[in-house]
Amino acid sequence: MADWEEVKRLAADFQRAQLSSTKQKLSERNVIEIVSKLIGLKLIEVVYTLDGKEYLTPQELAKEIKEELFVHGGRINLVELQQILNVDFSHVESKVTEIIKHDKNLTLVLGQLIDKSYLDRFAEELYDLPADFLSENVHERLGSVIKGQVDSYDNDVIFTEAFVARTRARIRGAFSAITRPTAVMAILSQYDFQERLFYSILEELNGYLEYDAMNRLGITDPKGFIKKRYKSEKPIFLSTCCSGRAIQDQIEASVEEALSTGAWTDIMPLVPTIFSTSDVNQLLTNCVSGNHEAVVCCDTMVVSRKFISNCNKPFASLMADKAEKDAKKNVSILSTQGGKGSHVKLSGMDDGSSGRDDKKEGRKKKVATCTKSGGGTQGREVKMKSTKKKYRARDQDDDSDDGGAQAIPKGREPELEFMSIDEITAVLRTEKDLEECPEEMLTEIATTLQRPLNREYQEVAKSIFLQSAGVATGRLVEKHTVNCRRKSTALTNAILFEKGIKQSLGDSSSSGEAPTEDSVHRSDEHGGQCYKATDHMVSLAEDTQLTSEGRAKVINRFQKKKKNWRVSKPNLTWCVIRTPGVPLKKPDKKKEGK
Amino acid sequence: MVDEATKRTLAQIPLHKTKAGPRDGELWVQRLKEEYQTLIKYVQNNKEADNDWFRLESNTEGTRWFGKCWYIHELLKYQFDIEFDIPVTYPTTAPEIAIPELDGKTAKMYRGGKICLTDHFKPLWARNVPKFGIGHAMALGLGPWLAVEIPDLIQKGVISHAERAMNGAEDT
Numbered sequence: 005m006a007d008w009e010e011v012k013r014l015a016a017d018f019q020r021a022q023l024s025s026t027k028q029k030l031s032e033r034n035v036i037e038i039v040s041k042l043i044g045l046k047l048i049e050v051v052y053t054l055d056g057k058e059y060l061t062p063q064e065l066a067k068e069i070k071e072e073l074f075v076h077g078g079r080i081n082l083v084e085l086q087q088i089l090n091v092d093f094s095h096v097e098s099k100v101t102e103i104i105k106h107d108k109n110l111t112l113v114l115g116q117l118i119d120k121s122y123l124d125r126f127a128e129e130l131y132d133l134p135a136d137f138l139s140e141n142v143h144e145r146l147g148s149v150i151k152g153q154v155d156s157y158d159n160d161v162i163f164t165e166a167f168v169a170r171t172r173a174r175i176r177g178a179f180s181a182i183t184r185p186t187a188v189m190a191i192l193s194q195y196d197f198q199e200r201l202f203y204s205i206l207e208e209l210n211g212y213l214e215y216d217a218m219n220r221l222g223i224t225d226p227k228g229f230i231k232k233r234y235k236s237e238k239p240i241f242l243s244t245c246c247s248g249r250a251i252q253d254q255i256e257a258s259v260e261e262a263l264s265t266g267a268w269t270d271i272m273p274l275v276p277t278i279f280s281t282s283d284v285n286q287l288l289t290n291c292v293s294g295n296h297e298a299v300v301c302c303d304t305m306v307v308s309r310k311f312i313s314n315c316n317k318p319f320a321s322l323m324a325d326k327a328e329k330d331a332k333k334n335v336s337i338l339s340t341q342g343g344k345g346s347h348v349k350l351s352g353m354d355d356g357s358s359g360r361d362d363k364k365e366g367r368k369k370k371v372a373t374c375t376k377s378g379g380g381t382q383g384r385e386v387k388m389k390s391t392k393k394k395y396r397a398r399d400q401d402d403d404s405d406d407g408g409a410q411a412i413p414k415g416r417e418p419e420l421e422f423m424s425i426d427e428i429t430a431v432l433r434t435e436k437d438l439e440e441c442p443e444e445m446l447t448e449i450a451t452t453l454q455r456p457l458n459r460e461y462q463e464v465a466k467s468i469f470l471q472s473a474g475v476a477t478g479r480l481v482e483k484h485t486v487n488c489r490r491k492s493t494a495l496t497n498a499i500l501f502e503k504g505i506k507q508s509l510g511d512s513s514s515s516g517e518a519p520t521e522d523s524v525h526r527s528d529e530h531g532g533q534c535y536k537a538t539d540h541m542v543s544l545a546e547d548t549q550l551t552s553e554g555r556a557k558v559i560n561r562f563q564k565k566k567k568n569w570r571v572s573k574p575n576l577t578w579c580v581i582r583t584p585g586v587p588l589k590k591p592d593k594k595k596e597g598k
Numbered sequence: 599m600v601d602e603a604t605k606r607t608l609a610q611i612p613l614h615k616t617k618a619g620p621r622d623g624e625l626w627v628q629r630l631k632e633e634y635q636t637l638i639k640y641v642q643n644n645k646e647a648d649n650d651w652f653r654l655e656s657n658t659e660g661t662r663w664f665g666k667c668w669y670i671h672e673l674l675k676y677q678f679d680i681e682f683d684i685p686v687t688y689p690t691t692a693p694e695i696a697i698p699e700l701d702g703k704t705a706k707m708y709r710g711g712k713i714c715l716t717d718h719f720k721p722l723w724a725r726n727v728p729k730f731g732i733g734h735a736m737a738l739g740l741g742p743w744l745a746v747e748i749p750d751l752i753q754k755g756v757i758s759h760a761e762r763a764m765n766g767a768e769d770t
Contacts, residue, residue, distance in 0.1 A: 007627040008658075014634035015656065021641045022653050029648035 078122025214245040242283040266310035327465040617728030630660040636733040
């Protein structure tokens with residue numbers, strides 16, 4: 005009947021199973037609702053974890069803190085604790101302070117919760133180790149495990165960095181609160197500062213050390229002392245004092261700012277008054293060395309390249325205007341034998357830049373000869389052509405007169421100056437951005453700008469000039485043909501008239517000759533003059549009807565320069581032919597026959 | 599035909615191997631052991647799922663079973679006594695579970711308070727002879743019947759919580 009026994013046993017098991025308590029199951033949603041309801045009713049108090057997935061009661065928090073403390077061997081950082089428990093730091097902190105209040109075995113030191121057992125163990129470990137051994141080991145770990153510095157005068161004293169920082173903050177506070185001269189000793193005693201630390205920090209705070217002052221304190225070798233004292237600081241030794249990191253940083257920051265905003269800055273107000281200009285310059289050079297963006301002006305100022313190039317802007321329009329004007333004037337410069345050129349030279353000499361100009365001239369000449377010899381780009385070629393034409397015209401002039409009288413060297417234009425430094429400075433001063441700049445800086449900027457501006461201007465002037473010259477050349481050719489045609493007709497006419505006159509001389513009176521000659525002469529002359537005028541680039545309006553007075557004036561002008569122009573002439577034919585530069589066709593016999 | 603939850607419940611309770619009725623002597627003992635094991639497992643599963651809904655016990659021979667079942671409707675617990683005999687032709691014939699106190703109160707019931715099982719219960723049982731046992735009868739027969747009938751009866755006012763309360767109270 006073992007089977008029935010078994011059935012009985014199973015029946016009993018079944019009853020037990022039925023009577024066992026049902027596992028109460030609540031969905032997470034329900035639980036959250038219940039808990040929030042309870043919180044709402046202020047029946048329970050919970051602390052949420054940072055991820056919001058869990059909450060725990062303050063009692064649980066306290067329990068967990070204690071457990072963690074135990075696990076970590078009696079000492080735990082609160083921050084670490086916070087990370088482990090994943091609860092907001094304020095909760096951890098307040099709970100810990102609460103626990104400490106109740107539990108005499110716990111202490112909170114520098115954000116670390118420490119159990120008494122830990123201290124006991126610590127003390128046990130240190131027990132009966134000799135002081136020498138300890139200090140040796142401590143020194144060994146300085147800067148690595150132990151963050152602090154040894155007092156250079158007393159090896160037994162170690163300042164932790166935190167202590168030094170705290171002292172520094174206190175000193176800074178005390179000194180910024182001073183409103184009247186106060187004895188340093190008074191401050192020292194009142195705030196109970198470590199004397200040596202106090203002095204070194206004070207020096208540090210000032211950011212610089214004056215050698216004189218140090219001498220007064222009885223330090224005979226200031227530089228050596230500083231080197232020894234501030235190994236890690238890398239101070240800069242200047243002529244009168246030694247600058248600390250703080251000042252350098254300050255300078256660097258303002259320089260950087262000036263560079264990044266494309267502005268300028270004066271360093272002088274940033275440094276202590278004791279610094280001399282040369283000191284500042286030294287600091288500044290040190291600071292901007294390797295930085296191509298920065299330009300040091302007037303020893304103490306830093307100007308960014310961007311700023312300087314910005315200064316260039318106002319000149320662009322001025323340059324175009326001036327170039328336009330000069331291009332016109334330039335025509336006369338060329339024809340009036342460099343009068344203007346020499347003048348420019350003179351004005352250039354004011355700032356001593358003539359030497360440079362000369363050099364540039366030389367260089368230019370070289371460039372010009374190169375161009376002549378056939379090299380160069382397309383642009384150059386155009387230029388070359390136009391100049392060549394000019395030369396031809398002038399060469400023909402030279403052929404016809406005694407030549408060599410031209411003072412301007414061939415193949416280059418006279419040196420042109422855009423503006424003098426004073427003028428540039430004046431323009432700069434009117435700029436809005438530059439209003440605050442001191443005079444010296446403007447001058448320096450102007451000096452920097454002058455050369456590139458001049459160069460640029462010369463380019464612009466040249467291109468404008470060549471443009472106008474190119475137009476003129478075109479017109480010249482046109483006129484030349486017209487003139488040729490006119491001349492040949494005039495010549496034919498003249499010959500015809502001459503023949504006619506000769507024929508009629510015998511029987512008619514001589515009264516007819518004069519008007520004929522005059523008319524031929526005038527038509528020829530007018531053409532010739534216009535032609536000559538353009539040739540010489542005297543701006544004569546093409547259609548100007550010359551009166552006999554005006555004509556005389558023009559002729560006079562030519563006569564002064566070139567002796568080839570004859571007004572008085574033995575006979576008509578000669579006069580026409582002598583007009584230079586006009587190839588003449590042989591008089592048409594057919595026409596003559598008529 | 600059978601809802602998902604029921605299917606899952608069925609899948610979790612063991613099936614029987616022995617085909618034996620009360621008159622089969624030793625084999626019935628074997629069958630009875632299996633019945634108990636199945637019921638224990640079923641009850642445990644229910645409790646795990648917070649879905650305990652009956653108490654059951656039998657006479658020593660395992661031929662007559664009685665106990666309670668309850669149904670919770672609108673946060674109120676309605677509890678009923680149940681009883682049934684193991685038929686002579688068991689397991690070919692399914693047990694007829696009865697709720698005597700509801701006799702005459704609903705049309706879904708035979709005389710004597712035997713619940714009128716759904717049309718598909720019987721073919722399902724027939725297909726699964728001898729694998730199905732008491733546990734299955736409870737899960738597939740009584741469970742769904744209660745779920746359908748009780749809310750209906752409560753709504754009709756045939757049963758009220760007040761008269762059940764005493765019954766429920768003495769048990770819990």
